Amino acid sequence: MNKILEGKVCLITGSNRGIGRAIVEAFASEGAVIYANARKENSLDEIIDAMYIKYGALITPLYFDVTDINAVKSAVVKIKTENNKIDVLVNNAGIMRDALIQMSTTELMHETFAVNVFAVINLIQYVSRIMFRQNNGSIINIASIVGSSGSAGQVVYSASKGAVIALTKAAAKEFAANNIRVNAISPGMIDTSMLQGIGEDRIRINLQNIKLGRLGTPAEIANAAVFLASDMSSYISGQILGVDGAMVI
């Protein structure tokens, strides 16, 4: 059976855990050539070994902080030099720090927007330059349901993900002439360590708002990413795909 990402060169940020890790696995299972980014050295060792054993996938680790522009540039040049193309960028790296509005510090705002928004734009800037030349590409940004609906206690995080939704739509319009598709996945409540940080009580309350009656899994986000990365979504751009179990907030 054909693998739908066979030979596609993909850069995935924030790959060492949670949704990013699941995306790496899903892409590996579909034959992608993966460059996996994480900030912490050696944090990708386990998944690289696991994916090789399970799928024979060769994953190249790229350890850098997505807010370091020079490191981003070096990573893009490395991928281009080794493959002469970049087919897919998944902007998954992100941080979530909860704080009430009156307790949201300027430092928190800067830190959150640096990772969740500015780094996303920087990565799009550099990767799209390669995609321009090949007149093809798919960019997938990981947003959040709170980016469109808002969430009490998450004003900064919500605002940053709202920005991701807006920049996705803007980039899709700007890049359409170059056959570069830009979409976002907007997860609801996904069972990751990031979510567990909000506490069991809050998770239990929020579960009442999910019509499917359960948390989502990272693999279910990854499946959406595979679709958007593949040619099966060749006429889809500028869309925000909710993967949230019909959550209402």
Added chain:
Amino acid sequence: MTNLQKYDNAFIETFSIEPEDLNSLLVYQSIQTWDSVGHLSLMAAIEEAFNIMFDTEDIIDFSSYEKGKLLLHKNGVVVE
């Protein structure tokens, strides 16, 4: 092919101009094809020719045929 020839070819092919058009008078928006969209195409062509990647600031500063040579030098490519 010399670096100068590669550099000139990027302009000629991107803007559909003649070799005699390549001079100090060739600046951003001085010809119809060197608009904002053409500028990005030129940047892509030059990056491809020299296997480099400009900083975003370089792309903004790349305001003329001559200025481009200086920016390439900054990126480790000597055009002469």
